[in-house]
Amino acid sequence: MSASDLQGLYQELILDHAKTPSGTGLLETADGQSHQLNPTCGDEITLQVHLGEGDTVAHLRWEGHGCAISQASASLLSELAEGLSAAQLTERIGAFRTAMQSRGKIQPSEEMFGDAVALGGVSRYVARVKCAMLAWVAAEDALAQATVGR
Amino acid sequence: MSTTSTRATLPTDAEVVRWRRDFPLLATEVNGHPVAYLDSGATSQKPAAVLDAERGYYEQLNAAVHRGAHTLAAEATVLFEDARASVAGFVGAAEEAVVWTSNATEALNLVAYAFSNASVGRGGEAAQRFRLGPGDEVVVTEQEHHANLIPWQELAARTGATLKYIPVTDDGALDLEAARTVITDRTRLLAFTHVSNVLGVVNPVQELVSLAHDVGALVVLDACQSVPHLPVDFPALDVDFAAFSGHKMLAPTGIGALYGRRELLAAMPPFLTGGSMITTVTMEAAEYLPPPQRFEAGTQKVSQAIAWAAAVDYLQQIGMDRIAAHEAELGHRLITGLREIPGIRVLGGGIEGDRVGLASFDVAGVHAHDVGQFLDDRGIAVRVGHHCAQPLHRRFGVTASTRASTYLYTTEDEVTRFLEGVAGVGEFFGVRA
Numbered sequence: 001m002s003a004s005d006l007q008g009l010y011q012e013l014i015l016d017h018a019k020t021p022s023g024t025g026l027l028e029t030a031d032g033q034s035h036q037l038n039p040t041c042g043d044e045i046t047l048q049v050h051l052g053e054g055d056t057v058a059h060l061r062w063e064g065h066g067c068a069i070s071q072a073s074a075s076l077l078s079e080l081a082e083g084l085s086a087a088q089l090t091e092r093i094g095a096f097r098t099a100m101q102s103r104g105k106i107q108p109s110e111e112m113f114g115d116a117v118a119l120g121g122v123s124r125y126v127a128r129v130k131c132a133m134l135a136w137v138a139a140e141d142a143l144a145q146a147t148v149g150r
Numbered sequence: 151m152s153t154t155s156t157r158a159t160l161p162t163d164a165e166v167v168r169w170r171r172d173f174p175l176l177a178t179e180v181n182g183h184p185v186a187y188l189d190s191g192a193t194s195q196k197p198a199a200v201l202d203a204e205r206g207y208y209e210q211l212n213a214a215v216h217r218g219a220h221t222l223a224a225e226a227t228v229l230f231e232d233a234r235a236s237v238a239g240f241v242g243a244a245e246e247a248v249v250w251t252s253n254a255t256e257a258l259n260l261v262a263y264a265f266s267n268a269s270v271g272r273g274g275e276a277a278q279r280f281r282l283g284p285g286d287e288v289v290v291t292e293q294e295h296h297a298n299l300i301p302w303q304e305l306a307a308r309t310g311a312t313l314k315y316i317p318v319t320d321d322g323a324l325d326l327e328a329a330r331t332v333i334t335d336r337t338r339l340l341a342f343t344h345v346s347n348v349l350g351v352v353n354p355v356q357e358l359v360s361l362a363h364d365v366g367a368l369v370v371l372d373a374c375q376s377v378p379h380l381p382v383d384f385p386a387l388d389v390d391f392a393a394f395s396g397h398k399m400l401a402p403t404g405i406g407a408l409y410g411r412r413e414l415l416a417a418m419p420p421f422l423t424g425g426s427m428i429t430t431v432t433m434e435a436a437e438y439l440p441p442p443q444r445f446e447a448g449t450q451k452v453s454q455a456i457a458w459a460a461a462v463d464y465l466q467q468i469g470m471d472r473i474a475a476h477e478a479e480l481g482h483r484l485i486t487g488l489r490e491i492p493g494i495r496v497l498g499g500g501i502e503g504d505r506v507g508l509a510s511f512d513v514a515g516v517h518a519h520d521v522g523q524f525l526d527d528r529g530i531a532v533r534v535g536h537h538c539a540q541p542l543h544r545r546f547g548v549t550a551s552t553r554a555s556t557y558l559y560t561t562e563d564e565v566t567r568f569l570e571g572v573a574g575v576g577e578f579f580g581v582r583a
Contacts, residue, residue, distance in 0.1 A: 005527070006524065006527040009523070010523075015580055040535055041517075041519055041534065041535045041536070041550050042535070042536050042543070042549035043517075043549070044549075065549065066517060067517035068516075068579065069520075128523070131519060
């Protein structure tokens with residue numbers, strides 16, 4: 001890894017999201033809520049899914065602490081999720097996981113992921129994939145709860 | 151006894167560079183830089199002499215020990231038992247006082263389960279002193295690695311005993327004043343770490359042993375971070391049990407050891423049971439060998455033990471007093487260097503007393519994972535996370551820290567590279583201290 005690789009991992013967008021994240025702050029109730037922990041570093045997230053009309057995701061809210069990658073990932077996910085249908089978000093979570101587990105072989109596509117493509121570089125750092133996945137795993141779990149019986 | 155201030159025996163830079171050449175891995179590059187391996191607290195690198203010993207055993211002598219009458223089996227058994235004598239001698243112990251385990255965690259669990267088994271009546275009258283029940287107290291400290299905490303939590307839960315702990319002060323030192331009230335005449339066991347794997351500070355063993363022994367409690371010492379770095383003599387420290395591990399002191403993974411006072415080991419019921427630890431077996435019951443074999447069920451870690459003995463030889467040739475002096479110096483540089491960098495808080499940095507070459511720190515506004523990634527980019531290997539000591543991190547108000555830890559092969563240049571790296575973290579992540 002060279003200095004430019006490190007900057008590829010920590011793109012400006014990621015550092016910005018980590019510093020001033022979107023979607024933080026939990027509401028009293030939610031359609032689905034999940035708490036996830038990364039036991040190796042103690043990073044934590046509590047994430048809520050709020051559905052609107054039909055099964056559209058109205059908001060994705062979260063609280064947590066962790067490294068720049070995990071914080072930026074949660075922030076980018078909350079921006080991405082808004083307005084998607086539950087099915088679309090589930091599909092994106094699956095595609096994101098595939099990209100993250102690809103060891104740099106699969107880049108997430110801009111149409112599907114928007115700004116969250118900035119996280120694509122993480123997949124080359126096996127030790128950091130869990131950091132990037134934390135919010136997405138929480139969203140998957142919260143979404144499953146929110147859509148039960150719908 | 152531990153002494154880390156023998157300045158007269160400090161190795162020269164040239165000597166350290168010569169030692170480094172014995173470690174093949176230290177010649178490799180990471181991310182385009184010569185590796186600066188500052189994670190020896192997690193696991194040490196291995197000198198060629200250790201690798202050769204393990205390979206040589208498999209190439210020339212490999213056979214089952216303590217069974218079989220053929221020549222190879224007999225020679226392998228001799229080497230295996232000689233290895234025990236070497237490792238035992240390294241910590242001042244008689245060979246019968248050292249039990250091989252898979253790792254230090256298993257050594258600590260061995261003691262916990264021996265107490266547990268005694269508590270349900272195993273081991274008969276001889277094991278009476280290991281019986282625990284409601285009203286009895288087991289004491290640990292807030293500094294412990296999870297390996298020296300969770301086995302005691304579980305033991306307390308199984309026996310109905312109460313688990314208590316000696317807290318740390320705001321700067322992270324064991325609160326000895328509090329220890330005097332935490333340890334009572336109900337205390338049956340005190341388990342504590344010799345050197346914290348987060349703080350690198352040598353704990354006051356003598357005071358704590360006295361407090362425990364004064365009330366008739368047994369003492370278990372976690373010596374994982376002391377034995378590799380300091381001259382340590384368990385009988386002189388007067389502890390009853392101690393756990394340490396091979397891979398942190400130049401030996402392979404897969405082997406650790408339990409030291410126990412011989413009369414205690416002789417009275418203890420076994421933990422793991424099966425082959426190799428018995429005298430006679432019927433369909434109903436079995437009788438057990440004396441220690442250490444009583445605690446060594448199943449196929450043993452023969453190649454690892456022999457390689458561990460080679461590691462001990464290597465360390466003794468250099469001299470543990472010289473290694474301790476070198477690492478005390480590096481530890482001092484780490485701490486003073488880190489404290490000069492704005493935004494850095496060294497965990498336990500204010501504690502007085504002897505230290506090994508280890509420092510954990512928090513960078514204001516930057517998560518430890520990100521600090522570690524930044525350093526890795528410069529070929530500097532450090533540990534990030536809670537280092538299996540969540541309660542201690544919680545006490546400092548952080549969930550994770552970055553840890554640099556040295557060994558005999560660590561150079562001053564590497565410490566300088568590390569400090570320069572840490573100084574660049576704030577700017578890269580856009581944090582103003």
